[in-house]
Structures are given as C-alpha cells and as structure tokens.
Amino acid sequence: MAHDHQHNHNHHDHTDLKNIKLAFFINVAFTLIEIVGGFLTNSIAILSDAVHDLGDSLSLGLAWYFQKMAKRGSDKSFSYGYKRFSLLGAVINSIVLIVGSIFVLSAAIPRIFHPQAAHAGGMFFLAIVGILANGAAVFRLNKGHSINEKVVSLHMLEDVLGWTAILIGSVVMYFFDVPIIDPIMSIAIAIFVLSNVYKNLRQTLHIILQGIPEEVDMTEIATRIQKLEGVEDVHDLHVWTVDGTYNVLTVHVVLSNALAMERLAELKSEIRETLHEEGIEHVTIEFETANEKCSFEKCCQ
DSSP: OHHHHHHHHHHHHHHHHHHHHHHHHHHHHHHHHHHHHHHHHTOHHHHHHHHHHHHHHHHHHHHHHHHHHTTOOOOSSOTTOSTTHHHHHHHHHHHHHHHHHHHHHHHHHHHHHSOOOOOHHHHHHHHHHHHHHHHHHHHHHTTOOSHHHHHHHHHHHHHHHHHHHHHHHHHHHHHSSOTTHHHHHHHHHHHHHHHHHHHHHHHHHHHHTTOOOTTOOHHHHHHHHHTSTTEEEEEEEEEEESSSSSEEEEEEEEESSOOOHHHHHHHHHHHHHHHHHTTOOEEEEEEEETTSOOSSTTTTO
C-alpha cells in the first residue's frame, strides 16, 4: 500500500509540474496576442489585460521553477527536502495577482467616467480564442493537488473570466453604444480575483506557520492510537504539513506495559498504518512506559 501511495504521489508531482509548464506557455503566447490585438482593436481593456499577463507570465515562470525545485529530495541543507519551495511560488503568484488586480482597477475605474469606443468585432474574435485556450488550461490545473498549482489555476481562471467579460462587452457594444459595460465587468472580476487570492494566501501562510492541516482531526487520531492493543495514553501530539499534501506527525505513545522489541516493531507498524489512513505521510514515534517521566515538561500537561 505504501508503495502504491508513493507511486501515486510521484505521479501527482509529475502532473502538477507539467500543468504549470503548460499554463506558462499559454500565458506567454496570449500576452503577445493581446498586445497586438489590443492595438489593432483600440481596446484599453485588452491592453490592460496584456500588461497584467506580463506579470502573470513572470509569476508562472517562477511557479514552474519552484515546483520543479520542490521535487528534490532531502540533503544537508533541507532535511525534509524542497517541497516547501512550492509555497514560495504560491506566495509570489498571490502578490503578482494582487498587484495585477490593483492595476486593472486603476485602469478600469477612469473608463467608467470616460468610456472609449473599441473595435467590437476584433474584441469578440480574440475573446473566443482566449476563452477556449485558457479554459483548457484551467480544466487541467483544477485536477492538481499542490497549493502552488491551485494559485496558478487562479491565474488562468482570471484570464478566462477576463476574456468572458470582453466577449460579453464586445457583443453588447456591437449592438448598443454602451462602452461603460466593459470597465464595470473588469472591476467585478478584479474583486472576485482578490477575494480568492485572500483565501489561497491565508491557506499558504497557515502552512508556513505550521498550522494543523484542515483535513486532520487531532482528536480522532489520538483516539485511534489509544484503541490499539498495548497503548495506554497519547500525548505531545503534533501535526503539520510541509506543502499542503505531505503531512508530518510526531507523538509520544505511553505503553500499558513494557514490551519486547519485536512487539514494539509490530505496534509501530500498526500506528503508522493507522496514521496513513488519516492522511499522515511522515511519522515519528516515541514510546514511554506508564511510570516514565516525560522528557518535555509541557507535553504531559
């Protein structure tokens, strides 16, 4: 079972890296298309989105680099390996999204008071291509597991929503003289993106600060370990996650009676299997007897 899980985990890692790479190249290509298309259609919305995507391309490149670095194993510098480097990419991506959204707001708000006409037909064509390409990328990224990939997915989702706004705006502006619709939808999208950035950034910081993973129930874990034969009590239980998917646990297990080494090995295997079912990947166990004083002053309180 452990071998199968490791195989699946490695497969997920490879898929995540491939998806981020795909998102990077799509974003770079569409940045170039947007710059040319923005000038040809005289669309400030498209040009503003092109500038925003330049920042996206930079952050996606960093995400690709950090996600690739995260595959490296442990060494003398990082005993847990480089998994947490993917979080650094997620933080940078979030910052770029915040800056980009503020830029969009600064460009869109003045257009509410001073709207400008644009080539609706050209905007419509670019929007169709943008929705199809970026939508395909979002579909792939949504299947990912890393936080870094989720943040990258938000980049691409923002682009899909942006192109959808341009599509709707181009259709309305083609039939009616209401260019103010475009900046209004741009503002709505920027607010949506900022709210999602907040959620992802909060989750990332929770991991960096070694908070308990949301999917882990500490009480349930302690209860399941205590139910095992030969276990009297559990204390000094700590759980955190390295990168949002690789969970780590340390625990002191108090034994009912002194056990032989063979039985201790069996009990340790039972505990690891139990914790694996609870989503714990890395476990450190310390056994104690009932009358033994805990080596940590606060762990038994």
